[in-house]
Amino acid sequence: MLAAVLDEFGTPLDVREVPDPGVRDGEVVVDVLATCVLPYASEVFGGERRYPLETPVIPGLGGIARVVTTGPDATRLTPGDLVWCDATVRSRDDANTPDITLQGWSSRGDGGLRLSRHFHDGSFAERMSVPTECVYPLGDVDEADAARWSALGVYLVPYGGLLAADLRAGESLLVSGATGNFGSAAVAVGLAMGASRVVAVGRDRRVLDDLRVRLGDRVRTVALTGEAERDRSAMITAGGGPLDVVLDILPPAVDAGVVRTAAMTVREYGRVVLMGGVGMLGGADLALPYPWLMRNSVTVRGQWMYPREANGRLIELARAGLLDLDQDAVHTFPLGRTNDAIAHAASHGGPFTRTVLTPHDR
Structure with missing residues (x-):
């Protein structure tokens, strides 16, 4: 062969x-x-x-x-x-x-x-x-x-992260790194799972605008400015308030501060899932404030890939047309x-x- x-x-x-x-x-x-x-x-x-x-x-x-x-x-x-x-x-x-x-x-x-x-x-x-x-x-x-x-292999990765976050229909989701290949897939999968609103965050305004046009009004976009408090405020506003779930899927070259800004948009009892490559090539590690995590009962977890059952479930989402592969x-x-x-x-x-x-x- x-x-x-x-x-x-x-x-x-x-x-x-x-x-x-x-x-x-x-x-x-x-x-x-x-x-x-x-x-x-x-x-x-x-x-x-x-x-x-x-x-x-x-x-x-x-x-x-x-x-x-x-x-x-x-x-x-x-x-x-x-x-x-x-x-x-x-x-x-x-x-x-x-x-x-x-x-x-x-x-x-x-x-x-x-x-x-x-x-x-x-x-x-x-x-x-x-x-x-x-x-x-x-x-x-x-x-x-x-x-x-x-x-399917592209969509399965963020699907694994959203399953780890226990994203439920009607909840709000923020995708940090939404303009990339996996990040944009995360936006689509979040919508297929029933998220009421998906905040797509990235630096490329053109790509963000395309996500909104392509995927509909449940998508809200935030173009990063590099000013942490300004960006955090914009994300919370786009989410209609603090978010239920944050999924980070940024590539290795991105500074960990960007991850921190997005993570700190979650509500009390919110969930943060880390799936990206930040830190894999060196650089500062992610720092989150202990008092904020503890007093707000925030869950932070890493997720590499996805459980076995994700395969069959995602196939059914696509077969049902909830996840549109034709796009x-x-x-x-x-x-x-x-x-x-x-x-x-x-x-x-x-x-x-x-x-x-x-x-x-x-």
């Missing part, structure tokens, strides 16, 4: 013939139909993000596929099923705190790194092997829409143009813009 292989960080991916993955117990072999190329993929492959990814590796974060072969532990999947393959792989020997690897992408801690050596290669290939529990049937979705549905602008590339796709994703990382590899196109 053909696959795009990262042999060394800082070098282009090499599209070449590699052995087909064999089916093993506990795994499913699939033909990859479509897989998203994230805007920061070039930073991962260039080594800037310092991900614990061991080369050589076939990268790629899950995607839409057709089942080829199942192992003996699969009782409902059958060859030919159209499925979503989740890249979030968990170890099976600790139900409480499993180690996690993102197949073909990254991992958490020493245990996650060991896990990644078994579930090593990702979806930038014609075929891949996936843990059985990471394969989710899509039902009667048209295969012609596979590229559009491959964006995405999708640009497809065959596997042979993987490096072109990576460059395109880096320069087209705005809201609802998807760069997708379609490995079986020539």
